[in-house]
Amino acid sequence: MALDWLLQLASAALKLFIHPIFYFSFILAFIVGMFRVTRERKDFSTRIYDIYQEIRFILPSSLAIGAILSMITIAAGLALPSGLLNFIAAVLIIFSIGGFFLLSPAWTMGAAYGLFVLSEWFDYPFIPYGNLHLQAILTVLSIVTALLVIAEGVLIRKRGHQGTSPRIETSKRGLKTAVHLARRLWLVPVFLPVPSSRPLEPFMDWWPVIDTGAVSYSFVLFPFLIGFSMTVRSTLPSLAVKSTGKSIMIAGVLTLFIAASSYWIWQLSAVAVLFVVLARLAIMLRHYNYEKHRPYFFTTQSKGVIIAGVLPASPAQKMRLDIGEIITKVNGVQVSSEPEFYKALQINGAYCKLEVIGTNDQLRFVQGSIYANDHHELGLIFAPEEKEYMDDSIFTE
Template sequence: MDVVLEILNQFGRAVIQLLINPFLYVSALFLVLQYRKQIRLERKLFHSRLHSLRKEVLRSVLWGLCGGLAVSVIMAFFGVVITQGTVIVLWIITILMALVRVRFMCLAYSVGVLGILHVGLSWYPDATKLQGVGVLFNWIKEAQMPGLLALVGVLHLAEGWLVSRQGAQMASPMFFEGKRGKLVGGYSLQSFWPITLFLLVPATGGVGTTLPWQALFGGDIWSSGWMILGFPIMMGYSELSLTALPKDKVRLSGRLLILYGLVVVLLALGVHYWSPATLLAAILCIVLHEGIMFYSRYLEARRSPLFVHDGRGLRILAVLPGSSAAEIGLESGEIIQKINGMKVKTRIEWHEAMRINAAFCKLEVLNNQGEIKFVQRAIYAGDHHTLGIILAPDQEAQYYVEMRQMSMISYLRSKLSGRKVPAEQSDSHIS
C-alpha cells in the first residue's frame, strides 16, 4: 500500500513538472500552427475545407496522451537510466543533425549517434580529462545505452500503432509532377502527436521504498532511490503517397515502424546482456530507420501512379467531407466511367454529361475492388456541379507541389529573411 501511495505521489509531482515544462506548450503551438498551415493550403488549392482544425488538434492530443501512457507503463518494467547530462548530449546531437536534414530530428538518430560516440570514447578513456570538452565526453561515456535503445524501440512501437490507426486522418490531396513531367495526383500524409512520457528513473536521494518489481536495466542503481520524470516529446509522421490509397500507405508504414521497434528492443536486450554489441546496435538503430525511408521511396518509384486518368474514365482523387459525393458513397481511387449514361474521359465531357439532366445524376463507377457500382442522386438548388469530388489532375492543371529535402539552416534562413517557406520545401519522412 505504501508503494502505491508513493507511486501516486511521484506521479502527481511528475504531472506538475510536466505542466511547467515550456516545451509542452511549444509542442501544442507547433501542432496548431502545422495543422493550420496544412488546412489553409487545402483551402487555397481546392477552395474547400477538408479538415477541421479544432477536431484534428483534439484528436492528436488525445491519441498522443494514450500513446504516451502506454510507453510509460512499458518502460517502467524496462527501466531507463537517464541523467541531465544525457539529455543535454541528446539535444546537442539532435540540433546538429537537424542542421543537415529536418527529418533527422528523431530520437532514433540521436541515440544511434550517441551510442557510436559512447563506444568510441571507451577506446580513449583519457578524453574525459580534456579541458573544456571533458565534461561533455564524460556525459557521453556514462550514457546507459540499453535503456535508451529500449526507449527508442518502444516509442517506435507506439508510433507504428498511431500511424496505422490515425496516419490517414490528415491526408491532404495534392497535385505533383510525376515521371516525364506528367502531372499526377497524390496525398501528403502528415500527422503529429504530442506524447507525454512519465519515465521511472533511478535518482540518488529519491524515494526509499522498494518497487514491487525489478527494472530490467540499471541493476543495483535502483536501490539508491527512484522518481518519476514527466516530460513531453513530439512524435510525427510525414509521407507521400502517389501509388497507393492513404489507408494502404499508412498500414504499410505502421507495420514497418512496429517491426523496427521490435528489432531495436531486441538490440537493447542484446546490449544489456553483452555490452560489446553496443556499436552494432547503435549503427543498426540508424541504418534500419533509413532503410524504412528507402524502402518506401523504392515502392513509390517502382509502382505506377494511382491517381491518374486512363481510358476507363476519370479517377477520383478525393471526396469532400459532407458533400453529395460522400453521401452516395464515392471514395478516393474510384473511377467514374459514365454520368447519366454518357462515357466521360475528360473534364469537358464531365460537364456535358452533368447538363444532360439538371435535376438528377446517375453515375457508373468502377470501385477499388474492380467492380462496377451504380449510384444516383437528385441535384438540388445550390449543389455544385462537381458533387464534392476532387478529380486527379489533367495536363491543364495550373499548379502542382514539389517536395524537397530540407535542412534546418534553409528553414531558418527563409524565416529570418521574412520569406515564406513554400510547400515544395517540405520534408518527407517518418520520425
C-alpha cells in the same frame, strides 16, 4: 508505498503541462497546417482540410500508445537521468526544423545516443548524468529507442494513412499529376523513472531491472515527439503507409531484442541503435526505389475520372466516396473528364446517381442529394487531366 507511487505519478502528469515540448508540438502542427492549407488552395483552389487538421492527430491515438509504453518503463524501471532527457528535448526541437520526417525516433534517439557517446569519448561530458553507470544508461537508452520505434510503426500503420493531403506534382516529363502526402505529428507521453534525491520505495527487490547506480528515483512524464512524412505516387496512400508502418514495427521489435541483450553485453546497445538507424533508412529507400520505376496512380483514366481527394463533411463523403475510386457514369451518362462529370451532374440539380469502380475493382452504385449551399458541388477533387507518365524502364528488362 502505493500512495507514494500514485502521488509521484500524479505530480509527474501535472508537470507535463509545463513542459516546453508539449506546447511546441501544437505550435509546430499549427504552422504546418497553415502551409498545407496554402498549398491546397494553390493546387485545387480550395482547402481539403482546415488549418487544425494536424493538431487533431497529435494526442488522441498516441495516448494509448504512451500508456502501454509507460507500463513497460515503470514495471522495468527504465531510468534515464534528467540531464539526458533535457538533451533529448533539445534534439527533438532542432530536428523538427527539418520537418516531420526527421522526428522518427530512429533519427532523434539515434542522434541523442550518438552525441552522448561522443561526448564521453572525447572527454567533453556536456550531458550531465552524475555518478550513474554510463553503460547502464546506454542500455536503457537503446531499449527506450526500440520501444519508441515500435510505437512509431503502430501509429503509422493505424493512423498514418488517415487524412492524407493531395497535391499537384510535375513529373519528369513536365506533366502534372496528383500525389498524396501523408504527414503526421504525434505526442507520446511516457512515464520514466529519473534518479532523484526524493526517495521512492521500490515495489520489488529487483526494481529497477537495469541498475543505473541511483539511490532513489522519482517520475517524469516525458513528451516524446514522433513525426512521419511520406509522399505516395504510385499506389493508394493507405496501402503504402500501412506497409511502411508494418516494416517499422518489425524493425523496432528486432531492435528491442538486440537492445535487451545489451543487459549482458552493453556494447550491443550501440549495435541496436545503429541497426534501427540503418533499418529505418532502408525502409525509406525501399519506398523511394519502388515508386521511382512505377507509373503515377492518380492519372487520366480511359473510362471515368479518378478521385484524388474528398472534402470532409461534403455530400461525397456522406455518399462514402473514397480516394482512388473511379466514377464511370453520372446520372446514366458516361464520363471521362472533369468537365463531363459536372455537365452530367447538372442533369439533375437536386439528386445524383453514380456508377463507381471501388478500390477493390468492384462496381457499385451510389446516389445522394445535392443541396444549393453544398461547397464545391459534391466535394470531390480530381487528378489533373494529362497523359499518364511512365518510366521507360518499366517496359525494359
